[in-house]
Amino acid sequence: DTGVSQDPRHKITKRGQNVTFRCDPISEHNRLYWYRQTLGQGPEFLTYFQNEAQLEKSRLLSDRFSAERPKGSFSTLEIQRTEQGDSAMYLCASSPSGSQSGGQFFGPGTRLTVL
Amino acid sequence: DQQVKQNSPSLSVQEGRISILNCDYTNSMFDYFLWYKKYPAEGPTFLISISSIKDKNEDGRFTVFLNKSAKHLSLHIVPSQPGDSAVYFCAASDVRGANSKLTFGKGITLSVRP
Numbered sequence: 001d002t003g004v005s006q007d008p009r010h011k012i013t014k015r016g017q018n019v020t021f022r023c024d025p026i027s028e029h030n031r032l033y034w035y036r037q038t039l040g041q042g043p044e045f046l047t048y049f050q051n052e053a054q055l056e057k058s059r060l061l062s063d064r065f066s067a068e069r070p071k072g073s074f075s076t077l078e079i080q081r082t083e084q085g086d087s088a089m090y091l092c093a094s095s096p097s098g099s100q101s102g103g104q105f106f107g108p109g110t111r112l113t114v115l
Numbered sequence: 116d117q118q119v120k121q122n123s124p125s126l127s128v129q130e131g132r133i134s135i136l137n138c139d140y141t142n143s144m145f146d147y148f149l150w151y152k153k154y155p156a157e158g159p160t161f162l163i164s165i166s167s168i169k170d171k172n173e174d175g176r177f178t179v180f181l182n183k184s185a186k187h188l189s190l191h192i193v194p195s196q197p198g199d200s201a202v203y204f205c206a207a208s209d210v211r212g213a214n215s216k217l218t219f220g221k222g223i224t225l226s227v228r229p
Contacts, residue, residue: 042219095214103161
């Protein structure tokens, strides 16, 4: 296990369609995070999990967005009825829960384009 | 409402010289600060962090300075190398530390000229 992986790396969809992204964290990490990054901006926090429990959700995460981590390992982020404003890079990160000094380890991201 | 501000969008320095990247924050609840580096088509990579109880943390060529009263931190890279050319993000979290919600700045694009 060399790092956080995300699938797919790119997704093009039409407005109104549903999309689902997957994130596989580093295996020993029990915390998993989702961020969104648009052009010219830094990553914006969406939500994070400790094991299977969703600990915090941003107000950015509208009702059309849902994230799950059913077995405390991989996570999925689903966007329903996509809008053009959802076009962004969706980043996943993981970390251990105990360490306060280390950073979160990011995956390469899934780039979503909504036509 | 930008709580973490990186006001200079870009910086260009000569190889071997010092790079100084600045970051300001407005939220007094921030207690922990991190710098990330990002290359194109890759996710951000953690560089260095600092807790609010310190004013300096050093790791090899990278040093982060924190001025809590001014709500300002800076990343020094000495000496700068062409491979340091990337986008650098400043990030902050509250007392929960690095393994909770991070708030990022917009990033600074560093170019190191050979």
